Amino acid sequence: MSFKSILQDMKGEFGSISRKGFDVKFGYGMRSRSHRVVQDTSFRIDALKQSCWANMPPELLRDVLMRIEASDDTWPPRKNVVACAGVCKNWREIMKEIVKSLEVSGKLTFPISLKQPGPRDSLLQCYIKRRRSNQTYYLFLGLNQASTDDGKFLLAARKCRRPTCTDYIISLNSEDVSKGNSAFVGKLRSNFLGTKFTIYDAQPTNTGAKVTKCHSSRLVNMKQVSPRVPAGNYPVAHIAYELNVLGSRGPRRMQCVMDAIPARAVEPGGVAPTQTEFVDSNLDSIPSLPFIRSKSGHAESVQSGLQSSQNEGILVLRNKAPRWHEQLQCWCLNFNGRVTVASVKNFQLVASPENGVAAGPEHENVILQFGKVGKDVFTMDYQYPISAFQAFAICLSSFDTKIACE
Template sequence: MSIKSIIQDMRGEFGSMSRRGFEVKSAYRMKSRSQRVVQDSPVGAIHALKQSCWANLPPELLRDVLMRIEASEDTWPPRKNVVACAGVCRSWREIMIEIVKSPEVSCKLTFPISLKQPGPRDFLFQCYIKRNRSSQIYYLYLGLNRASTDDGKFLLAARKCRRPTYTDYIISLNSDDVSKGSSTFIGKLRSNFLGTKFTIYDAQPPHTGVKVTKCRSTRLVNLRQVSPRVPAGNYAIAHISYELNVLGSRGPRRMQCVMDAIPASAVEPGGVAPTQTEFLLSSLDNFPSLPFFRSKSMRTESFLSGNLSGESEGRLVLRNKAPRWHEQLQCWCLNFNGRVTVASVKNFQLVASPENEAAGSEHENVILQFGKVGKDIFTMDYQYPISAFQAFAICLSSFDTKIACE
């Protein structure tokens, strides 16, 4: 029996199960109130589940079937079958989560948590960003061919929100609902007034022992009070700084990123970066109702001071690779290996190299590269030790206007 026929049989079985469960619920509505109190649990639906041939599979056989499905579906959209299998029931989900490895090992993006996990070590994940100027929304896709009619696999979306003294980029797993109150809100990027310094916030702690930024002890969210013991947002995981252009001469931007959540040893052979394995709350429907509310006394200065230079010891520091001046073309050039085709001040490559090392050396390992390939279309390639969420937030900082840097 082929994998495709197995998946079709499973869909048929669970479709009949859902219909039987609906018939049982309809029968309950016809009973009296007293009968419903006595028979509160949907026994018929449980029996329907037990009668399914897929629910009664031996664990060894079930594991073998799921392993074959996971191995056969390498790319999207067929890989959605792996996610569908993980959503069948708890036992299927536990086995599938155990089988599906992190992007560092499998080189695949499968579940939403994969966007918070470091990328592969040996090559760059190739993605691209689409910008919608009218709505100020940015979409991140996993895909190689930007000219294809298929948009590729959607990963993240961000919406730009201008404030009098700063700018926020709200990042969400849902392309249709990009807001702090969304059930898929996972973090944000915030800039200072000049657009030269940024802080990346995660909605959940990226590792144990991380400190949360000061905020109100209770938060009024969706018209209800949320306990301060619930791990809410405001976890600063990275700081981005663009060098001021004091002389006013036009040239390439200079930037550096201090990754608070990643040790400097992560880029060395055998180095390890923190890897999230699950969202701390029971479901994504609960944790977004924890947006970043601040007290009125807290302003942008509090999260931008003392994190970009003096306190970066032991943390991973990424700096943009210095471009070289091309005499014939009379422009600054970087080797993007064909991934960038349009000259732009936004283009950059980030490398992890010591300060005493020669800037622009060819042996520097590119961790993240971002560049323009068309009108409102940009490529974003990243690898270990940063995640898709971190890479996307860093690239969003390049879109912000920087009058003092150009």
């Protein structure tokens, strides 16, 4: 029996159960409508227990789900894996055990995969589409130059200008990119000059994560506040662009301090924090809401992150220095064919030599590369130990206008 027929069978079986429950709830077929009728919940529970899918032997069910997971390697067929996890709690728990983390499998399956470190041995190829009309950016998985398909949607970001800074709201929802939506996963904030940025995660990266004072935690002017949206902002990385007012120092120079990733993560056998599920959070569980933001809080957090990175053993990424090409009369980097248009936004990030990684160019392992391939299309390739969310936020910093860097 094919998987499609299995899903159709399940849909019909569960559909008939729900229709029967609906009839009982609203009293269809009863003699009088003057009496209030309460749904008989025991009927629905008994019907579900009698379902052939609920009574399937665990060994057989696991074998079927393992075959589905192994056969559907890429999207869109991989949506069958997600569909199986949504059938019931039993199926979901089995699928969570079968589907390996992104580091091991190299497959983006569930939304939590976007918060997990990328594969170790290869770059995961993604691309970003920019929509200038509404200052929105969309992250997709893969890029086939010969295809017109957008690919698998991953994340969306919307640019919000403020008097003293710029915010990029990052969401799992491509239609409603706002902090009040339950799909809100984090944001990127810049200073006035666009030279320093802080990446905030809506979810705590570890049990000891501390919420920072940030006015985006206010619960005002929001269309919708979901109880699953944490009230705080957890800084996970700081980005700094070197000042270059006169343009005499060549291309941009940037440095990223990954607060949530230890420096030893890039070494053989090194481990980076890996989230396995989204933390359920509600407003009542937050000990204190930071309604007031210090004017110098952002600048201080960026400066302290850059200064304390060496003492705490935090991973530091720097952009790979391009080489001047005499014939082309321009600065060049080897993107292995993934970048086709020259742009000041193009960069490659490698582990800083202070982390104990060999400083020779032939030994530098590119962790994140970003470059232009069209008017509003950019490639984004990343790997362990950073996640898709972190890589996307770093790339968004390259889009921002930098008064003192050009």
